[in-house]
Amino acid sequence: MENLLLKTKGNKPRKGKIEKCSYCGKEKYIKPCYINKFKNYFCSKDHANLYQIQNKYKHNCLICDKEIYRNNKKYCSGKCYRLALTIKAEERRLLLPPTDGAVKRCIRYSAKMDNWRKAIFERDNYTCQKCGAKNGEGKYIYLEAHHIKQFAYYPELRFELNNGITLCKKCHKLIDHVRGKPNTKI
Secondary structure, eight states: OOOGGGBOTTSOBOSSEEEEOTTTOOEEEEOGGGTTTOSOOOSSHHHHHHHHHHTTOOEEOTTTOOEEOOTTOSOSSHHHHHHHHHHHHHHHHHHSOOOHHHHHHHHHTSHHHHHHHHHHHHHTTTBOTTTOOBSBTTBOOOEEEEESSOTTTOGGGTTOGGGEEEEEHHHHHHHSOBTTBOOOOO
């Protein structure tokens, strides 16, 4: 007599196969798409978990050392996983120090540089020192603080007031450094 699990309601044969539960031995119908997908088959999720515990799939969480029973997991929870990511990022930060460009960007956009810019503008009375352009009377002039001796080549002069001058955007473009070569004609 054929197995009843392989027949549908209309006695039409099913294409799957019958396998025994790896934990309790009870027969279970397996759909065709799952036949070659797993080594073990289970009649319920509880039996799958019990089988893993019984067959020593247990190991410890890499962060909190709590015992877990999942074969492909390294951490017991999302909290431990996020903590592990933080630790890895800190290690990477220590192994790979920031580049010179990153350090210079941090300096260029620091509060100290902002204060230097404001001091230059106030000293020069918010007026371009080359063409004399100034805000007011219906016109808007975009002012920039220019380093006379280049920011990149003279780190000791970066925050010196004597090394700065106020220029409008148009004059700054004319004076500014050309392809890394100092152009300090003011």
